[in-house]
Amino acid sequence: MKVELKIWRYDASTGDRALKPYEVDVSDEATLLDTLDVVKDKVDGTLAYRKSCRMMICGSCGMRVDGGAVLACKTRIADVVADGHVPVVSAMGNLPIVKDLVVDMDPFWQKMQAVKPYLEPRLDRATEKENIVTQERMDVIHKESLCINCGCCVSECNSMESDPDFLGPAALAKGFRFVGDARDGATVERLERYSEAHGIWDCTRCYFCNERCPKGVDPRDAIAKLGAEAIAHGIDRDPGAKHAKWFVTSSQTTGWLREEELIPKTNGYVSAIKQLKFGLSLAKHGKVRPLPIPHAAKDVSEARNLRKLVREQDRGGALGHVQGEHALERLAHGHALGGETLEEIYARPNAAPIPWLPEVEEAVAT
Numbered sequence: 286m287k288v289e290l291k292i293w294r295y296d297a298s299t300g301d302r303a304l305k306p307y308e309v310d311v312s313d314e315a316t317l318l319d320t321l322d323v324v325k326d327k328v329d330g331t332l333a334y335r336k337s338c339r340m341m342i343c344g345s346c347g348m349r350v351d352g353g354a355v356l357a358c359k360t361r362i363a364d365v366v367a368d369g370h371v372p373v374v375s376a377m378g379n380l381p382i383v384k385d386l387v388v389d390m391d392p393f394w395q396k397m398q399a400v401k402p403y404l405e406p407r408l409d410r411a412t413e414k415e416n417i418v419t420q421e422r423m424d425v426i427h428k429e430s431l432c433i434n435c436g437c438c439v440s441e442c443n444s445m446e447s448d449p450d451f452l453g454p455a456a457l458a459k460g461f462r463f464v465g466d467a468r469d470g471a472t473v474e475r476l477e478r479y480s481e482a483h484g485i486w487d488c489t490r491c492y493f494c495n496e497r498c499p500k501g502v503d504p505r506d507a508i509a510k511l512g513a514e515a516i517a518h519g520i521d522r523d524p525g526a527k528h529a530k531w532f533v534t535s536s537q538t539t540g541w542l543r544e545e546e547l548i549p550k551t552n553g554y555v556s557a558i559k560q561l562k563f564g565l566s567l568a569k570h571g572k573v574r575p576l577p578i579p580h581a582a583k584d585v586s587e588a589r590n591l592r593k594l595v596r597e598q599d600r601g602g603a604l605g606h607v608q609g610e611h612a613l614e615r616l617a618h619g620h621a622l623g624g625e626t627l628e629e630i631y632a633r634p635n636a637a638p639i640p641w642l643p644e645v646e647e648a649v650a651t
């Protein structure tokens with residue numbers, strides 16, 4: 286298969302930058318990484334990019350195709366060049382380029398270090414035996430544990446683009462991996478640290494990190510869970526936390542979002558008074574009501590009942606987040622192995638086929 290592509294070449298030592306076209310022959314099954322290998326082997330040996338495992342596990346081959354971050358070894362080139370499209374391959378964003386498609390990962394690792402990416406054990410629970418955690422409890426941090434530190438999420442993070450000090454999606458997802466770990470004893474310290482400036486409340490919720498992550502970590506969801514845990518622990522001094530809390534108060538009292546009161550409730554009355562001129566100009570143009578008199582929506586009882594239901598379920602903190610969070614759902618409702626045998630679990634309608642179990646094999650052999 287003939288493949289045409291363009292690659293942004295760059296040399297940090299000279300500052301030379303050029304978009305260069307290439308044309309190579311590759312197999313129909315080739316990945317983008319295979320294609321770059323052919324370019325390097327047969328056309329231009331000076332092309333620089335990173336790779337190692339070639340099987341989506343080492344996180345080395347992050348780069349951009351047509352402006353969006355991908356793992357080169359996970360990207361089938363036939364899909365990219367379908368209908369004669371000529372893709373533009375470039376280095377990941379938000380990290381300094383060293384050469385061609387190779388970026389300096391130091392800023393990435395500094396953020397990672399800042400969240401203390403290691404277990405700080407609960408010494409109050411130290412036992413002489415292993416600290417065994419149930420599978421359903423570990424399932425809560427399963428997604429975050431899948432991170433391979435590729436940086437694809439960081440590449441597309443628009444909060445990081447405007448604030449290079451923002452901790453960023455990869456480091457914060459790692460943070461939840463430990464906040465959600467039942468064995469960790471530094472939950473409050475972590476939530477305090479992650480709630481500071483450049484932390485969880487500085488995320489703009491653009492969801493690009495969820496979209497680009499090649500491993501399904503969903504870093505934005507992890508950040509939302511951190512925010513919910515922070516509020517559940519009473520760590521809510523950041524305007525971002527106050528903003529989130531006002532949405533809840535506002536909806537349960539009137540069923541509406543009382544936007545006119547959002548600024549005083551989020552940033553305080555002094556800040557609101559300073560912005561009075563701006564507020565009056567909005568009112569003049571009909572953007573806000575001149576007199577913010579709260580009025581209840583016709584069906585406000587539905588919003589209140591919903592809130593009551595959530596309260597009754599006692600789903601505070603990360604447990605309140607159910608965006609595809611089956612692990613949290615199962616834990617909250619006491620599912621998973623709740624008294625069922627393995628045979629019963631695999632006999633459920635639509636259950637997956639029973640996996641190979643050594644003890645079954647042994648029983649058959651004897």
Ligand code: SF4
Nearest residue numbers: 442488489491492494
């Ligand atoms: S959702 Fe937040 S962390 Fe994710 S890319 Fe957007 S700003 Fe960055």
Ligand code: SF4
Nearest residue numbers: 432433435436438498
């Ligand atoms: S969260 Fe996903 S995109 Fe971000 S570094 Fe981890 S694996 Fe890569």
Ligand code: FES
Nearest residue numbers: 337339344346358
């Ligand atoms: S080469 Fe390891 S993830 Fe692509």
